[in-house]
Amino acid sequence: MARVSKLVRAELDRHDWSNLRCGCGETADHVPEIFTTIITAESAAEAINCTFASHLEIEGNLFEAAVPAVSVILAALAGDLSEYARDVLSMTLWVVTAGESHHSEMAIGRTRLGEECQLKAREGIWVILSNANDSNKETCLDILEWIDLDEVRPQYYRSKFEKRRA
Numbered sequence: 001m002a003r004v005s006k007l008v009r010a011e012l013d014r015h016d017w018s019n020l021r022c023g024c025g026e027t028a029d030h031v032p033e034i035f036t037t038i039i040t041a042e043s044a045a046e047a048i049n050c051t052f053a054s055h056l057e058i059e060g061n062l063f064e065a066a067v068p069a070v071s072v073i074l075a076a077l078a079g080d081l082s083e084y085a086r087d088v089l090s091m092t093l094w095v096v097t098a099g100e101s102h103h104s105e106m107a108i109g110r111t112r113l114g115e116e117c118q119l120k121a122r123e124g125i126w127v128i129l130s131n132a133n134d135s136n137k138e139t140c141l142d143i144l145e146w147i148d149l150d151e152v153r154p155q156y157y158r159s160k161f162e163k164r165r166a
């Protein structure tokens, strides 16, 4: 079973989750537990009913807990993970970097949560690229396209990854 690394633990501890809004209507107090379950799971069977959906986002509509979650995801992707955990975290990063503020967040002035997540994800471009494998490379390349300020780099890596497969 993969362990929660010191880096991930530090990123989880760095944020006051109980002061952040979560999509389930509670505070985001329980989001670190979701991270722990997914990061330590070897397969979906070990993380049954455990998902970030309805917490960080609902159908791509983001809640403020999604922003610090991006830093935790990047810290986790930088370390050892099961293939299952790597795929779940990559896909979660994909969803939040493609997302937009939920209307309830818009109503209280957090209108740019999608951009906030993209900005955070930009700190981890090399983590995202080094994490790309055969099963998640499309996910990683999409994220790169959305966050990279370099307009030609995403296309360069897309063609490089496609060549690798050929």
Ligand SMILES: [Zn+2]
Binding pocket: 022, 023, 024, 025, 026, 027, 028, 030, 054, 055, 056
């Ligand atoms: Zn929640």
